Amino acid sequence: MTRKKVDLTYVISDTKRKATSKKRKNGLLKKVDEISTLCGIEACAIVYAPNDSQPDTWPPSDWGVQRVLARFRRTPELEQGKRMMNQESFLRQRIIKAQEQLNKQRNDNRKREVIHLMLHYLSGGKMFDDASMLDMNDLSWLIDQNLKEIDRMLNRTQEVNPNDGGEQQKQEAAHVDHVQQEITNVDVMQKEHHWPLMGFFNGAVGDEMLPFGDVGVKNGIWPSPHAL
Amino acid sequence: MTRKKVDLTYVISDTKRKATSKKRKNGLLKKVDEISTLCGIEACAIVYAPNDSQPDTWPPSDWGVQRVLARFRRTPELEQGKRMMNQESFLRQRIIKAQEQLNKQRNDNRKREVIHLMLHYLSGGKMFDDASMLDMNDLSWLIDQNLKEIDRMLNRTQEVNPNDGGEQQKQEAAHVDHVQQEITNVDVMQKEHHWPLMGFFNGAVGDEMLPFGDVGVKNGIWPSPHAL
DNA sequence: CGAGCTATATATAAACA
């Protein structure tokens, strides 16, 4: 059912556009109602829905709208230049904000990459020789491989008679469980935006435990895995 | 940090009202921008924020607003009565919707009560003699009691030497585990709004399994537990 | 005050009835 992230462009599909305009129109008018009520301020919205000769508005009554419009028209033109400028900067601010969020997102992704790496290391895997493996797709692949390996081993354990299996195999299975646990933990961490290993990278633990040499977190910016 | 559920009344606190008006004003203008972009329709909003001589608007430019206003003024007065009516009914619809949600909520609560009851029954507890126990507070209390009992029994099991405990006690502990499992399941079901036992109440299972006599689900409306 | 953060409340895209 996965709702898309809504790219802010004209909706091509006639059906969808109509549906979304209806929903959003209601939501919008409700918002105007709320801000008026909560903050006791004058506000007004006019929306021309498709196929309607008349617009929907807030306030709902015509005289209510007229009152706000009258006030607006009364506004000294002198100050309108200022307002216009403010609105333009408003747009710029939104762009800047979006860029900031993008950077944050990138940083989060780096965290995930590094933590995946570290878990692999902790769970007994060997370090990568080739740094080019370290982009997200390759890491996905890596996780998939781990999961497949786990499946394979668990199935093998089931096939054999539990009573004659050697100790070696049991240990193997236990290790697999451990890996699976670690992977589960990663998922939880990603969901909760909670990074229990943060302290580790910040030097809370002795250097002998750092698998990545002296690359650390500077000013809250995580190093690109390619730098490791 | 618990954000309150925002009661839609004038915010008394001067500080809070100012803060909320600022945030919501931005949100509102953003929404207008979005609906215009997504649906390609004309829309306009005018918000008078406190302490500002000029209102904030969408579209941001003065001529943009004027264009919408001109169109609005041009509207034949004949049809405005209809629009006004529609808007009034809009309000009524919101009230009706709220009431529907309230009813739904009540029905959900009944489901929970009944399922709690049933789990208690299935897990070996005795049925209640007194129907007055069956409101939510009492049921909360009931669950608490069950949990305490579970704790007590688990602790008792640990205290004793596992090697000399009789089979009876082990069964008891197993039963407790079962109860705990059931309770966990209830929590999961509540969270996911998923009711695997629904079919049970709808007669999917033979009558001999129904602990509550012939009281069933009619038209999707669950009986009040007091009727059981 | 203004900016930023986090936990919740709301809005709403899709899928379905």
Add this chain to the structure above:
DNA sequence: TTGTTTATATATAGCTC
């Protein structure tokens, strides 16, 4: 087409700095 349901995306209240 309108209404419901469900999973996500967004908006924001209350804090903190």
